[in-house]
Amino acid sequence: MIAVLNALIPIAVLIFCGWLLKSRSLLPDAFWGGLEKLTYYILTPALLVHVLAGPKAGGKAVLPAQWADLMTVVWLTLIGCAAGLWVLALVFRRWNRPTFTSVFQGGVRFNTFVGLAVADGLLGRDGVAMTALAAGAMIVLINVLCVATLTLAVGGGGSLATRLKVIPKELVRNPLIIACLIGAVFTATGTTLPVSIDGVFKIFGDAGLPMALLAVGAGIRFGGEARAVGSEILASAVQFIAKPLIAYALGTSFGLTGTALVVVVLLMALPTAPSAYILARQMGGDAPVMARIISAQTVGAFLTLPVTLWLLGLT
Numbered sequence: 001m002i003a004v005l006n007a008l009i010p011i012a013v014l015i016f017c018g019w020l021l022k023s024r025s026l027l028p029d030a031f032w033g034g035l036e037k038l039t040y041y042i043l044t045p046a047l048l049v050h051v052l053a054g055p056k057a058g059g060k061a062v063l064p065a066q067w068a069d070l071m072t073v074v075w076l077t078l079i080g081c082a083a084g085l086w087v088l089a090l091v092f093r094r095w096n097r098p099t100f101t102s103v104f105q106g107g108v109r110f111n112t113f114v115g116l117a118v119a120d121g122l123l124g125r126d127g128v129a130m131t132a133l134a135a136g137a138m139i140v141l142i143n144v145l146c147v148a149t150l151t152l153a154v155g156g157g158g159s160l161a162t163r164l165k166v167i168p169k170e171l172v173r174n175p176l177i178i179a180c181l182i183g184a185v186f187t188a189t190g191t192t193l194p195v196s197i198d199g200v201f202k203i204f205g206d207a208g209l210p211m212a213l214l215a216v217g218a219g220i221r222f223g224g225e226a227r228a229v230g231s232e233i234l235a236s237a238v239q240f241i242a243k244p245l246i247a248y249a250l251g252t253s254f255g256l257t258g259t260a261l262v263v264v265v266l267l268m269a270l271p272t273a274p275s276a277y278i279l280a281r282q283m284g285g286d287a288p289v290m291a292r293i294i295s296a297q298t299v300g301a302f303l304t305l306p307v308t309l310w311l312l313g314l315t
Helices: 002-023 029-053 067-091 097-108 112-154 160-172 175-189 195-218 226-253 258-268 275-283 287-311
Strands: none
Touching: 002 112, 002 195, 002 287, 029 112, 029 175, 029 195, 029 275, 067 097, 067 112, 067 226, 067 258, 097 112, 097 226, 097 275, 097 287, 112 160, 112 175, 112 258, 112 275, 112 287, 160 175, 195 275, 195 287, 226 258, 226 287, 258 287, 275 287
């Protein structure tokens, strides 16, 4: 449990600092808009390329024997939960569309950095390598699901057919997906970036997480709107209850054991990612609700993540 808390405390502190800077007007409003774009288009993509394609990424050498089953479990869990949220949206047609997209992101995204930090404390070097590769494969699917959802739900109106036609264009130009695909090519071929080039991506990437967390904090709006409270509860129920339980059930049925099973449950029990807020801002989602969900889950993970791993006998 100490490893989990050690990973979460710095994240919570940075979010608080972002909120403090914005609430006290210590920086102009124009700064935050520029910071969001810088994080979304440059810093976060650079971090993904560095993690997936840098000299320490690992390539084929670290693929576990249970890799196919592990990824099958992860993808089935994500697709199942995403489909479930869409069914709810179709049943409750009066659900505010931008708010739905924030609940969707809050239910399917995960904080890669927390996952890697916890894996390092619980599983050691091999566990970190396995977690990084699984996370990289998940990021592509998750970004496809989230970009498609935002495009369909709030993508400028028009008929369903018109919005469906927009999805491929949005996916092709999404910087997070482009970065993941670049990293996937290096991972699949077992090659890595030259050290000097990776160094450039590392410098930009190292700034990605703290800047994203500050932007999340700046977007926090305290208040008692029913839509925000209800959205937090629903997204967190999917994130902290449905996903880890489904992943554990599927993992055991597929015969996953040891580190592979821990990695699957860990990745499915993490709080949502700060990049969800940036995507919501850039694509017309409900950014204030998204910030509330991110903040609530980051705080909530202090309790839920250690308890989940303990209850399932994985720590």
